[in-house]
Amino acid sequence: MFSIYNLTNDGFDIIRLADCESKTQVDLIPACGSLLHSFVISHNNQFLNIIDSYSNKKEFDTEMEAKGFKSAKLSPFVCRMKDGEYHYGEQNYKVKKFYLGPDAIHGLIYDAPFEIILQEANEEKATLELLHHYKATDAGYPFNYDCRVVYELRKNNSLTISTTIINRSEGMIPVSDGWHPYFKFGGTIDDCQLEFQSKEIVEFDERLIPTGKLISYQEFGSLKKIGDTFLDNCFTVNFAECQPMLILRDPVQKIQLEIKPDKSYPYLQIYTPPHRQSIAIENLSSAPDAFNNGMGLIFLAAGEESSFFTEYIVRSL
Secondary structure, three states: OEEEEEEEEOOEEEEEEEEOOOOOEEEEEOOOOOEEEEEEEEEOOEEEEOEOOOOOHHHHHHHOOOOOOOOEEEOOOOOEEHHHEEEEOOEEEEOOOOEEOOEEEOOOOOOOOOEEEEEEEOOOEEEEEEEEEEEOOEOOEOOEEEEEEEEEEEOOOEEEEEEEEEEOOOOOEEEOOEEEOEEOOOOOHHHOEEEEOOOEEEEEOOOOOEEEEEEEOOOOOOOEEOOOOOOEEEEEOOOOOOOOOEEEEEOOOOEEEEEOOOOOOOEEEEEOOOOOOOEEEEEEOOOOOHHHHOOOOEEEOOOOEEEEEEEEEEEEO
16 A cells, blocks of 8 residues: 655655555655655665755755755756757757856756645555646746656555656747656765666767767676766667666665666766765756757657656665
8 A cells, every 4th residue: 555645854845655565655845846855665674765865955945056966857958058058940049047167057947846736645556746837937948848747656666757848838849858866875886886778878078068979888788886987977778678777786785776767768877976975877868968969859849748757666685
């Protein structure tokens, strides 16, 4: 049996999806960009949260960007946009929102409030549906669209996240979609093993902007210790291989995360932050700077929609 709880903690208004049998819990914060705040499972007779999030609402409000956009919804563009500029429909646009160095980064709604559309729990799952109406608030993206996010917690520590973008403008609009969660197992990521299904890395320039070139890459084609490897890279996902597309394993604690995106997320961004206590694993519909390079960019006609899906499963080994 599954349940849903509404609670307030550390200044956050939280909606908790709970599996009453396994004690698995997922905490979500609609008012903060539909934030995935925690994913807690019972492991080795204790509770383990695998999501690296914010300690309180004040930290989210004042340090979200500085803390690395943890669990951010990336929309309507993902990762970096060169100089915050792009050309579309015979016009030039420049994004106003957050810049990291010379480039705009991580979209426009990562801290936006989402309204609650549906809360539902039954014997099979707990579901939360959220909605944000983007109303051309940034001059660099003067289009209207809806972003609908559905979280579902199911049995066996399975959390699915689906996003639907609906064009509410009168003309066609460009869009990308992604997620920016950080995962942890309680120790350093150096001791973890990583495997992901990809044959290519997206070549970046010195500003982490794609050059348009793909380079052969299979360094983590099978489980390999992360060690001191530094990653801030984008990879194509090889869907010719079997799911899961990515495994993150802690061989000491005997636990692993499996990520199973569908083909709506053909790119994978991985970032190892300097503190090495967690790792960002980002499912993306496009490569960074897609509004300029077109790598995976989607165009939606008026009233048209596009959906994106990924699944996280946590297993005790």
